[in-house]
Amino acid sequence: MNQDxxxxxxxxxxxPHEQRDYxxxxxxxxxxxxxxxxYRNLMANPxxxxxxxxxxxxxxxxxxxxxxxxAQVEEMQSQVNVIAKKLFASREQSQAGLNSAEAQQKLxxxxxxxxxxxxxxxxxxxxxxxxxDEIQALYVENLGIVQRMRELHLKLRSLSTExxxxxxxxxxxxxxxxxxxxxxxxxxxxxxxxYTGKDGVAVMEDNAREESRKAVRMINLxxxxxxxxxxxxxxxxxxxxxxxxxxxxxxxxxxxKELGIL
Numbered sequence: 001m002n003q004d005x006x007x008x009x010x011x012x013x014x015x016p017h018e019q020r021d022y023x024x025x026x027x028x029x030x031x032x033x034x035x036x037x038x039y040r041n042l043m044a045n046p047x048x049x050x051x052x053x054x055x056x057x058x059x060x061x062x063x064x065x066x067x068x069x070x071a072q073v074e075e076m077q078s079q080v081n082v083i084a085k086k087l088f089a090s091r092e093q094s095q096a097g098l099n100s101a102e103a104q105q106k107l108x109x110x111x112x113x114x115x116x117x118x119x120x121x122x123x124x125x126x127x128x129x130x131x132x133d134e135i136q137a138l139y140v141e142n143l144g145i146v147q148r149m150r151e152l153h154l155k156l157r158s159l160s161t162e163x164x165x166x167x168x169x170x171x172x173x174x175x176x177x178x179x180x181x182x183x184x185x186x187x188x189x190x191x192x193x194x195y196t197g198k199d200g201v202a203v204m205e206d207n208a209r210e211e212s213r214k215a216v217r218m219i220n221l222x223x224x225x226x227x228x229x230x231x232x233x234x235x236x237x238x239x240x241x242x243x244x245x246x247x248x249x250x251x252x253x254x255x256x257k258e259l260g261i262l
Contacts, residue, residue, distance in 0.1 A: 003072075005031070006064045009057055010173070022046035025053040032060050065169035073168040076175040078236045083182045084153050087146065125192070135195050138188040145185045152178050183243065212246040219245070219252065226259055235261055 009028055012020060026042040026049070029035070042049045124139060125131070156174040159166035219241050226234050238261050242248065256262040 006061065007176070009061050009064075010176075013054070013057060013061060017050070020050075022050050022053055025050075025057060029053060029056055029060075032057075062169065065172055070168055073172055073175065075232070075235070076179060077171070078232055079239060080153070080156070080175050080178045082236055082240065083149070083178060087149055087153070131195060132197075135192060138192040142185055142188050142192075145181050145188070149178055149181050149185070152181070186243065209246065211244055215241040215244040216248075216252065219256075223255060223259060223261070226261065230260075 012025060012028065023043065023046045026039055026046050029042070030039040042053060046053070128136060128139065152174055156166075156171065156178070159170055159174070219238055222234060222238050222241070226238065238256065242252075242256065242262070245252070253262065
């Protein structure tokens with residue numbers, strides 16, 4: 001089963017009703033069922049058939065999600081556990097008055113830069129007010145992303161009880177959203193932290209590129225260990241490093257796919 005197609009359908013269903021392309025939804029049903037007569041009938045007026053298209057896609061999506069292997073969901077859960085550990089550790093440090101620059105560094109996975117002065121303890125650069133509006137907006141957006149991630153994680157935890165553990169297909173949407181939001185969070189910090197104003201475009205400083213090169217070196221060392229002795233913990237570490245690589249090469253990606261890490 002094509003999991004990319006499953007995710008495409010799920011992303012479509014996540015869209016607000018007014019943003020959905022119901023002609024595309026009808027095409028998804030054609031791809032799923034092969035029923036050309038139904039497709040032609042739906043295409044006569046896709047929006048009038050919106051409820052039918054949504055209901056049929058949701059039913060088939062649920063079936064496809066149930067067929068996700070337990071190992072795939074557990075792999076995503078391992079990634080989310082690492083993400084949640086950073087998020088909640090940051091909140092506890094803040095409540096204890098220990099939200100230092102070092103704590104922010106751990107949360108963001110970033111090196112302290114010349115712009116990382118006293119304000120960095122709140123995640124804000126000293127020159128924040130002099131930055132372009134679109135760069136300042138990334139800081140505000142990330143505050144909302146962190147709050148959203150914490151809410152999703154609490155909902156994820158509430159799905160399960162000791163007597164009634166959550167099904168994989170129920171956990172999957174929350175896990176996927178948390179992982180996607182974490183990528184967006186770090187992408188925003190990467191741009192915000194390393195903006196230099198050159199030609200008015202956000203550029204990464206040398207330390208960001210060095211971090212990328214360092215991550216590649218560490219992956220090359222770790223993948224040899226993983227090939228000899230695979231473990232879930234090492235797999236999560238390699239995935240975290242891979243996320244720091246700027247424009248990973250096709251060979252690196254292929255190697256990790258061959259090992260079953262990607």
